[in-house]
Amino acid sequence: MAERYQDIVSILEEAVSSDDIAAHRNFWRTLTRDEFVAFKVFGSVPLVARSEAGTSFDPAESNLIKALEARWPFGRDIGFVGANFRRMPAGRPALAQAQIDRIRAWLEAGAPE
Numbered sequence: 001m002a003e004r005y006q007d008i009v010s011i012l013e014e015a016v017s018s019d020d021i022a023a024h025r026n027f028w029r030t031l032t033r034d035e036f037v038a039f040k041v042f043g044s045v046p047l048v049a050r051s052e053a054g055t056s057f058d059p060a061e062s063n064l065i066k067a068l069e070a071r072w073p074f075g076r077d078i079g080f081v082g083a084n085f086r087r088m089p090a091g092r093p094a095l096a097q098a099q100i101d102r103i104r105a106w107l108e109a110g111a112p113e
Contacts, residue, residue, distance in 0.1 A: 003106035005033035005113050011099050015089050033113045048107065059107040068100045 012028050028036055039047040041063060049061035059065050066072075070087030087094050106112070 002109050002112060003102050005036065005106075005111065008036075008103055008106055011095070011103060012089075015095050015099075016092055033111065037111050048111070057107040057111055059104040062107060065100065065104055065107075068095050068103070070094075 009028050013026065016026060027039065031039060037048045037057070041047055045063055047062065047064050049058040049063070050056070051058050067088040089095075
């Protein structure tokens with residue numbers, strides 16, 4: 001069964017399991033699917049990358065996946081020299097690879113509502 005946006009929100013909610021997540025907040029809670037895929041970290045860095053043609057999503061280049069896997073260059077593209085962030089969610093156990101794979105599959109499927 002293909003993942004839907006609410007499934008992705010549930011994975012993220014389970015990952016933080018709290019309203020108190022250090023410098024972060026559960027920003028996805030109040031976003032629609034369209035707002036989520038358009039969301040920009042720090043107001044300028046896209047959370048979800050689009051393909052070069054702009055017609056699909058690119059999970060490999062999405063900061064969402066990079067952050068969950070602590071994969072370079074997550075954090076290096078925010079405009080601050082030497083910026084680099086640890087795996088997200090910060091201060092919480094890492095998501096299982098199977099959960100990250102579900103998010104990746106959702107993006108590959110076009111991020112269905």
